[in-house]
Amino acid sequence: MPAVASRSGGRRRRAMNEINMVPFIDVMMVLLIIFMVSAPMITTGLVDLPSVGKAKTRPQSVVEVVVQSDDKLELKIDQGPSQPITLGALADQVLSAQNGSDNVPVIISADKQVRYDSVMKVMDTLQRHGVQRVGLSVKQGG
Template sequence: MPSMTPRGGSRRRGISEINMVPFIDVMLVLLIIFMVSAPMITPSVIDVPTVGKGQNRPERVVEVLVGTDESLRVRVDGREGERATLKDLASRVQAVQEGSDEVPVIISADKKVRYEAVVRVMDTLQRAGVKRVGLAVRSTG
């Protein structure tokens, strides 16, 4: 008995194309939803802290300078400072403070220094009991 296939022996194949019409419909609906809802969203305002200007400069300021090679220098009242290591940094700063907790310590670093190095210096000072530790900032403009 002969087979029931059409002449030539080929069978019917399905269409293997993706139907794009439903995809386009969904995208148009989403576009309309976003266009309608966008004006209703209020933009949030972020208050970024600014650098305040001190009314009077403290009598004595200890500055820890972090170099690009992560070397440390301790400078007092703007005079050229002496080199220090992270281990002896806290004892040097406390010696310069002469037992007074009111003497501020300012950490100043180059912008190329890794943030981790600055945090290590700050952490070392705070663990040693130095109370007034801050970061130096440069105002632009």
């Protein structure tokens, strides 16, 4: 018996250390074809954005806050002259310009060069102090 064992011992099969890549490539090719065929069928989502409406008549009284490009603020009441103002005093001035009436709209105007953060600080300050009807000024037709 020992002589037979020595003959077969030299011819043992070795375990394969390699991964067969052919099934993996086949699966990847099938997935690629599925995605290529289904991609044109996917519809893109549409976002329904609000549009800017045109008011029939201009309100009698309007309070406008102008945000300058250097983050300085100006206050205009009823198309009057601009007055420089600080962010801390803005809410009190706007509330006194509204004379206790929530129907007086407040419009925030800013150049497109002004940082979004500056405009949001003004809007947040006004809303925290209870100012109603705060809106943003937009450029028509552009």
